[in-house]
Amino acid sequence: MADTTLPECRCGCGDTRLGNHGFARSGGHDQKAMLRRFRADFGDESGMIGRFLDWYDDNRPTRTADEWGTIRQLVAWLDQKNGSSDHETAMRLMKLSEEVGETMQAYIGAIGQNPRKGVTHSPADVADELCDVIVTAMVALDRFTPDPEQHLAARIQRIADRSRAMLDVPAAEAAPDGAAELR
Numbered sequence: 001m002a003d004t005t006l007p008e009c010r011c012g013c014g015d016t017r018l019g020n021h022g023f024a025r026s027g028g029h030d031q032k033a034m035l036r037r038f039r040a041d042f043g044d045e046s047g048m049i050g051r052f053l054d055w056y057d058d059n060r061p062t063r064t065a066d067e068w069g070t071i072r073q074l075v076a077w078l079d080q081k082n083g084s085s086d087h088e089t090a091m092r093l094m095k096l097s098e099e100v101g102e103t104m105q106a107y108i109g110a111i112g113q114n115p116r117k118g119v120t121h122s123p124a125d126v127a128d129e130l131c132d133v134i135v136t137a138m139v140a141l142d143r144f145t146p147d148p149e150q151h152l153a154a155r156i157q158r159i160a161d162r163s164r165a166m167l168d169v170p171a172a173e174a175a176p177d178g179a180a181e182l183r
Contacts, residue, residue: 053163071135071139102132110123110125
């Protein structure tokens, strides 16, 4: 059985057992306490999401250029072993479905959804499977654009811009050092 001990929940419930209030299951969490904590960190509801997005822009983990180098190596290896036909492209796209299925299997195991099996996976297992989905998508993306790294970066920016526009939140203005100001 997977170790399900987690750091203490940020909602203040004090419980660290995965099966008790559930990974991504809100039933046992004090949602009002979580919202109070979020408001303490990012202010009242007016502009809260924008301030969070600006904070996230400044604090999200950064990728290294080596990640795309690894993806290029994987693509070259797969092309050498399996070729680069339309059939191989379809196989790489179908591989995404397989990886998403494994992610759901891990999630079901992490929340103990199957009463016969109970908790069989950890949040780390779900995270690992999500990473497999991301890598598989990055490999498949190489088939459809000459510069997958730039294409993904541009797409992420478009999604962020669209999200801000839907929330009527202006993008953060750049500070003198180039970092976004926290609103």
